[in-house]
Amino acid sequence: MKDVYRSYSEHLKDTYHKRVYRIGVDGQFSCPNRNADGSGGCAFCEQSGSLAAYQNPQDMHAKTCSSNIDQRIDHVLKQIESGKRFLVRRYKAEAFSLYFQSYTNTFDTLEHLRSLYDAALSSKDYVELIISTRPDCLSDDVVALLGSYTDKVEKVWVELGLQSANQAALDLVGRNHDVFSYLKGVDSLHLHGIGVCTHIMLGLPLDGYASYAKTAEMINRVKSEAVKIHNLHICRNTQMEGWYEQGEITVASVRRHVEETVFMLRHLDPSIVIERLVCETPQRRRIAPRNFVDKHQFIRQVVRMMEERGWQQGDLV
Numbered sequence: 001m002k003d004v005y006r007s008y009s010e011h012l013k014d015t016y017h018k019r020v021y022r023i024g025v026d027g028q029f030s031c032p033n034r035n036a037d038g039s040g041g042c043a044f045c046e047q048s049g050s051l052a053a054y055q056n057p058q059d060m061h062a063k064t065c066s067s068n069i070d071q072r073i074d075h076v077l078k079q080i081e082s083g084k085r086f087l088v089r090r091y092k093a094e095a096f097s098l099y100f101q102s103y104t105n106t107f108d109t110l111e112h113l114r115s116l117y118d119a120a121l122s123s124k125d126y127v128e129l130i131i132s133t134r135p136d137c138l139s140d141d142v143v144a145l146l147g148s149y150t151d152k153v154e155k156v157w158v159e160l161g162l163q164s165a166n167q168a169a170l171d172l173v174g175r176n177h178d179v180f181s182y183l184k185g186v187d188s189l190h191l192h193g194i195g196v197c198t199h200i201m202l203g204l205p206l207d208g209y210a211s212y213a214k215t216a217e218m219i220n221r222v223k224s225e226a227v228k229i230h231n232l233h234i235c236r237n238t239q240m241e242g243w244y245e246q247g248e249i250t251v252a253s254v255r256r257h258v259e260e261t262v263f264m265l266r267h268l269d270p271s272i273v274i275e276r277l278v279c280e281t282p283q284r285r286r287i288a289p290r291n292f293v294d295k296h297q298f299i300r301q302v303v304r305m306m307e308e309r310g311w312q313q314g315d316l317v
Contacts, residue, residue: 004265004303004307004312004313005265005302005306005312005313006270006271006272006273006313007273008274008275008276011273016095016154018095019091019092019093019094019095020093020094020095020096020097020128021087021091021093021096021097022096022097022098022099022130023079023080023083023084023096023097023098023099024099024102025080025083025098025101025102025120026075026102027072027075027102027120028075029100029102029105029108030107031045031103031104031107032107032134032136032176033134033174034103041238042173042174042175043173043174043238043239043240044173044201044232044233044234044235044239044240045235045238046236046238046281046285069112069115069116072112072116073120076116076120077119077123080123080124084096084124095126095127096124096125096126096127097126097127097128097129098120098121098126098128098130098153099130099132100116100117100120100130100131100132101132102132104133104134104137105131105132105133106131106133106134106146107133107134107137110141110142110145113142113145114145117129117145117149121149121152121153126153127153127154127155128154128157129146129149129155129157130158130159131156131157131158132158132159133158133159133160133161134160134161135160135161135177135182136176136177136185138158138184138185138188138189143188143189146189146192146194147192147194150192150193150194155195156193156194156195157194157195157197157226158185158194158195158196159196159197159199159228160182160185160186160196160197160198161175161199162179162182162199162218162219163175163200163201163204164200164201164207164211164215165179165211165214165215165217165218166204166206166207166214166215167179168206169205169206169207172204172205172206173204173205173240174239179218182198182218186198186222190223195226196222196224196225196226197225197226197227197228197275198219198224198226198227198228199227199228199230200215200227200229200230201229201230201231201232202229202230202231202232202252202257202264203231203251203252203256203257203260204232205243205249209260209263212260212264213263213267216264216267216268216317219269219272220267220268220272220317225271225273226273226275227268227272227273227274228276229261229264229274229276229277229278230276230278230279231251231252231261231278231279231292232249232251232252233251233279233281233286234286234287234288235285235286236286241287244287244288251288251289252289253289254293254301257298258301258302259305261278261302262302262305262306262311265302265306265313265314266311266312266313266314266315267314267316267317268313268314268317269314270312270313270314271314272313272314274313277295277298277299277302278292278295278298278299
């Protein structure tokens with residue numbers, strides 16, 4: 001039977017014909033949505049800034065942050081070595097992508113960005129360079145710099161945190177950027193030959209099926225090459241933790257997230273690579289949902305529902 005959606009693992013196998021894994025690193029960036037002391041940020045954002053789960057939790061950004069570029073480079077290179085050892089041992093990785101993952105990885109001076117990217121890329125051969133950032137942190141100079149790496153790796157990607165095409169939902173959770181900045185950012189990246197992976201979050205307050213359909217339509221229209229879907233998590237020491245404890249918001253059950261994910265997949269163009277279907281924040285870092293199936297069980301439930309009903313990615317586009 002034909003796959004019901006275009007999975008990331010199959011895309012990598014078809015593209016590179018080997019086991020490719022990302023080495024996620026923290027370049028000790030900050031975020032324009034945070035205060036100088038690291039506080040603040042989006043209502044759902046935790047202090048670790050999406051640090052790779054396999055990196056040492058004692059080596060977190062908040063405990064090691066340095067303004068010295070040489071120290072930051074050294075910090076990145078150590079993470080690369082430890083990440084590579086883990087991925088080879090655990091998954092028998094044969095090739096690697098370099099993934100600047102934590103916080104806003106274009107929020108710095110152009111000189112610092114070039115130094116960090118260059119040093120990291122020179123540490124070994126990579127098939128891809130992946131930069132996670134915000135739509136409002138893509139100046140022309142930054143995009144041009146990222147474009148300059150397209151001849152050094154097979155593919156340069158930028159992961160853009162849209163979350164939702166519903167501006168009211170973005171405003172409520174304090175994203176502090178508008179939907180237009182996402183549209184402008186995607187256009188600029190594509191002009192430089194850079195692939196776009198759009199992050200969306202299902203379950204945000206003020207969002208629902210009508211908003212999900214609108215978000216999918218926007219992603220299709222700008223031709224984002226990939227999407228990551230996240231379910232809403234309530235992480236410790238976030239503004240949303242207070243909202244949740246006061247009963248102002250809820251998080252989706254497994255059943256509800258399966259149904260919302262399937263709805264989103266059916267509205268996304270079938271050419272789009274689905275890199276993620278569910279958030280994987282470690283349980284120790286989150287308040288809710290406390291009990292949620294692992295990603296493999298979740299994927300099986302999504303696939304089962306779509307197969308049983310004869311649905312495919314994009315069949316409602």
